[in-house]
Amino acid sequence: xxxxxIIRALESGPGIAFTSFVQTEIxxxxxxxxxxxxxxxxxxxxxxxxxxxxxxxxxxxxxxxxIIKAGSIANPMTPMVRIPPSGSEMNQWFAxxxxxxxxxxxVWPRISNSAEAYNAVAACRYPRLPERAPYEPAGLRGDAPxxxxxxxxxxxxxxxxxADVWPLVPEGEILVALxxxxxxxxxxxxxxxxxxxxIGVLLLGEGDLSQQLGCPRDYDNPELLRMMAHVLEVxxxxxxxxxxxxxxxxxxRQIVDQGYRFLMSYxxxxxxxxxxxxxxxxxx
Numbered sequence: 152x153x154x155x156x157i158i159r160a161l162e163s164g165p166g167i168a169f170t171s172f173v174q175t176e177i178x179x180x181x182x183x184x185x186x187x188x189x190x191x192x193x194x195x196x197x198x199x200x201x202x203x204x205x206x207x208x209x210x211x212x213x214x215x216x217x218i219i220k221a222g223s224i225a226n227p228m229t230p231m232v233r234i235p236p237s238g239s240e241m242n243q244w245f246a247x248x249x250x251x252x253x254x255x256x257x258v259w260p261r262i263s264n265s266a267e268a269y270n271a272v273a274a275c276r277y278p279r280l281p282e283r284a285p286y287e288p289a290g291l292r293g294d295a296p297x298x299x300x301x302x303x304x305x306x307x308x309x310x311x312x313x314a315d316v317w318p319l320v321p322e323g324e325i326l327v328a329l330x331x332x333x334x335x336x337x338x339x340x341x342x343x344x345x346x347x348x349x350i351g352v353l354l355l356g357e358g359d360l361s362q363q364l365g366c367p368r369d370y371d372n373p374e375l376l377r378m379m380a381h382v383l384e385v386x387x388x389x390x391x392x393x394x395x396x397x398x399x400x401x402x403x404r405q406i407v408d409q410g411y412r413f414l415m416s417y418x419x420x421x422x423x424x425x426x427x428x429x430x431x432x433x434x435x
Contacts, residue, residue: 190229224304233258238267253302256326319349332356354394
């Protein structure tokens with residue numbers, strides 16, 4: 152029984168997962184729990200790091216009716232968290248706190264080299280002795296599984312068996328997503344994938360990368376598109392899903408055909424009924 156719905160989507164059918172960046176608020180959690188996404192990413196890099204708000208929002212993702220109908224303890228809407236620190240900060244405790252609440256994965260901003268990627272994967276793994284394969288990347292996560300095990304619906308010992316990174320550990324339920332959003336990250340991408348096992352997703356950061364290239368948010372810039380294509384090509388070669396952060400109605404077919412597999416749409420509220428009502432009143 153696969154608990155992580157994003158991993159489930161990547162493993163089955165066309166191998167494509169649908170997600171969105173979502174602010175860590177109750178209303179957003181309630182709304183997106185009912186969406187067709189495989190999961191969501193609570194956006195806490197550019198929003199305040201409020202661990203209590205994260206705890207509450209994750210609870211409001213749980214819709215008992217959905218869980219009963221599915222006949223599984225798995226949360227139909229898999230929560231991940233984008234944490235604040237860039238890769239160069241070599242941080243671990245933000246990931247530890249999110250995982251300890253029951254998050255199923257971490258999105259790591261601005262990973263530029265193998266050392267930063269290694270730290271990202273290691274921070275999501277519990278320590279083990281070298282003779283217990285797979286040992287590398289050597290785990291750094293502290294032991295406090297109570298809340299996470301309860302959120303996953305498992306005993307603590309069952310949680311330990313599944314709280315490892317996928318696909319390094321095939322039965323693992325934790326997804327490590329690395330954001331590639333600077334030129335160094337693009338240039339080092341093949342070395343990163345050669346040297347660091349346990350990476351589940353490469354997520355392109357078009358905004359930051361375009362800033363560095365001097366074409367902020369010009370998503371049609373040829374050099375930006377060349378770099379994105381390079382990351383996509385290398386990800387395919389190493390069988391690592393590559394994510395696109397800006398799926399729209401206009402580009403959805405294109406990016407699916409190109410081979411992006413972690414597709415993020417903008418969490419926009421629908422005001423179409425309001426607009427229709429105003430048109431009716433105005434006699435349009």
